Amino acid sequence: MYLDKAKISIKAGNGGDGVVSFHREKYVANGGPDGGDGGNGGSIIFVASDKVNTLNNFMYEKKFFAQNGQNGSGKFCYGKKGEDLRIVVPCGTIIKDAETNEILADMYENDFEYVCLKGGRGGKGNAFFKSPTRQAPHFSQLGEQTKKYDVVLELKTIADVALVGKPNVGKSTLLSVISNARPKIADYNFTTLYPNLGVVKYYDNSFVVADIPGLIEGASDGAGLGHEFLAHIERTRLLVHVIDVSGYYGNVPSDDFKMINNELKLYNTHLSTLPQIVVFTKTDLIDDLHERIAEFRKNTKFKGEIIGISSITHTQVDTLIKTIYEKLQTLPKPDPIKVEKPELHVEDTTSLNIEKIDAHTYRVSGGYIQNLQRGIVFTDTASNGYFQYRLEKDGIIDKIREAGAQEGDTICMGNLEFELVD
Numbered sequence: 088m089y090l091d092k093a094k095i096s097i098k099a100g101n102g103g104d105g106v107v108s109f110h111r112e113k114y115v116a117n118g119g120p121d122g123g124d125g126g127n128g129g130s131i132i133f134v135a136s137d138k139v140n141t142l143n144n145f146m147y148e149k150k151f152f153a154q155n156g157q158n159g160s161g162k163f164c165y166g167k168k169g170e171d172l173r174i175v176v177p178c179g180t181i182i183k184d185a186e187t188n189e190i191l192a193d194m195y196e197n198d199f200e201y202v203c204l205k206g207g208r209g210g211k212g213n214a215f216f217k218s219p220t221r222q223a224p225h226f227s228q229l230g231e232q233t234k235k236y237d238v239v240l241e242l243k244t245i246a247d248v249a250l251v252g253k254p255n256v257g258k259s260t261l262l263s264v265i266s267n268a269r270p271k272i273a274d275y276n277f278t279t280l281y282p283n284l285g286v287v288k289y290y291d292n293s294f295v296v297a298d299i300p301g302l303i304e305g306a307s308d309g310a311g312l313g314h315e316f317l318a319h320i321e322r323t324r325l326l327v328h329v330i331d332v333s334g335y336y337g338n339v340p341s342d343d344f345k346m347i348n349n350e351l352k353l354y355n356t357h358l359s360t361l362p363q364i365v366v367f368t369k370t371d372l373i374d375d376l377h378e379r380i381a382e383f384r385k386n387t388k389f390k391g392e393i394i395g396i397s398s399i400t401h402t403q404v405d406t407l408i409k410t411i412y413e414k415l416q417t418l419p420k421p422d423p424i425k426v427e428k429p430e431l432h433v434e435d436t437t438s439l440n441i442e443k444i445d446a447h448t449y450r451v452s453g454g455y456i457q458n459l460q461r462g463i464v465f466t467d468t469a470s471n472g473y474f475q476y477r478l479e480k481d482g483i484i485d486k487i488r489e490a491g492a493q494e495g496d497t498i499c500m501g502n503l504e505f506e507l508v509d
């Protein structure tokens with residue numbers, strides 16, 4: 088089981104409602120308003136971690152809803168804030184808006200946090216609305232209601248180095264010798280079915296190596312495990328091209344080298360332009376390494392480093408680690424993928440739509456109305472008066488008339504219906 092793409096639903100918590108409450112105490116007449124604010128809802132926060140390498144956690148769990156804020160209460164008590172929901176993803180996960188496919192974030196660095204959805208704001212309690220002219224407000228504000236969104240998570244592993252080569256040449260064995268990874272190793276093709284990552288220590292420094300399933304001729308047409316996993320090494324800086332030099336299976340190292348390079352080219356030009364270090368493995372089985380290297384150079388014209396190693400006897404393994412580390416110092420780290428859309432949820436407090444639904448009925452909707460109505464208690468005369476005042480002042484009534492509405496026509500706004508009068 089290996090998941091490198093997942094679609095999940097996320098929702099920040101709703102804001103809690105503010106409340107209407109008045110101070111009550113024996114012998115104290117007309118206590119003032121003491122309704123507390125609602126708590127903010129919890130946010131949805133993605134966290135990058137190098138402790139996980141797959142998106143397997145999202146195989147069954149698809150809904151991630153943060154906690155709602157609690158409603159306020161009397162005696163100026165604030166509602167409790169909803170808890171944030173932190174969703175841990177492997178480093179290198181790209182988060183996209185499922186609807187538009189735009190990139191929201193690249194979870195590039197370990198511990199990087201991305202606040203994808205902010206919790207809904209808590210509503211104000213009536214104590215907040217007290218003013219010199221309004222001593223006893225009988226209204227409070229509702230909490231902000233949040234929306235559910237779908238996002239796609241895509242894993243584009245961040246490794247500095249990738250081991251490429253034919254199956255069974257000893258890639259996983261090498262990874263197990265140089266790093267903390269313990270991949271499966273066996274004497275047959277396609278032992279490795281999914282990418283493995285390992286951290287290689289070099290004195291006080293370290294780098295990350297990815298071991299991917301072996302490639303065979305025709306991988307670009309889907310042969311073997313195909314090109315599927317090359318997407319995982321697109322962000323590496325260096326390829327370590329692993330070749331079985333023993334000839335035990337009748338292979339010719341220079342032919343293997345050309346075949347793999349051709350497959351890389353067929354997959355995408357970027358991978359085939361990465362610098363390579365050639366590693367000849369299984370040198371414990373031969374005693375003419377230098378002749379084999381010379382022949383390889385002659386057949387391939389390869390001018391880069393060639394290091395002969397044995398993962399069994401550990402011959403030259405330290406030299407290889409040092410060579411890789413030093414080469415990496417000359418290669419800049421790739422930049423994170425550019426974010427196309429910085430925010431998933433953009434608060435809309437301005438849009439306004441006026442539509443005629445029949446001869447004498449108009450519907451007014453949009454972010455402006457929703458935002459305004461959130462703070463209105465229609466059973467309260469003062470609050471209601473404020474609503475009407477804003478509709479006039481912000482020119483909404485004029486716009487409704489411009490849309491063709493006449494005296495006596497019905498206007499619908501959210502749950503509210505009223506007649507247009509002068």
Ligand SMILES: Nc1nc2c(ncn2[C@@H]2O[C@H](COP(=O)(O)OP(=O)(O)OP(=O)(O)O)[C@@H](O)[C@H]2O)c(=O)[nH]1
Pocket residue numbers: 253254255256257258259260261271272273274275276277278279280299300301302368369370371372396397398399400
């Ligand atoms: N003698 C010898 N055998 C080795 C060496 N390195 C790996 N092997 C053996 O080669 C076989 C294949 O090793 P793996 O590490 O599984 O090879 P792989 O390249 O990861 O293979 P796939 O996952 O199938 O692509 C195993 O039997 C290993 O024990 C080596 O340096 N010397």
Ligand SMILES: [Mg+2]
Pocket residue numbers: 258259260270271272278279298299300301
């Ligand atoms: Mg393997």
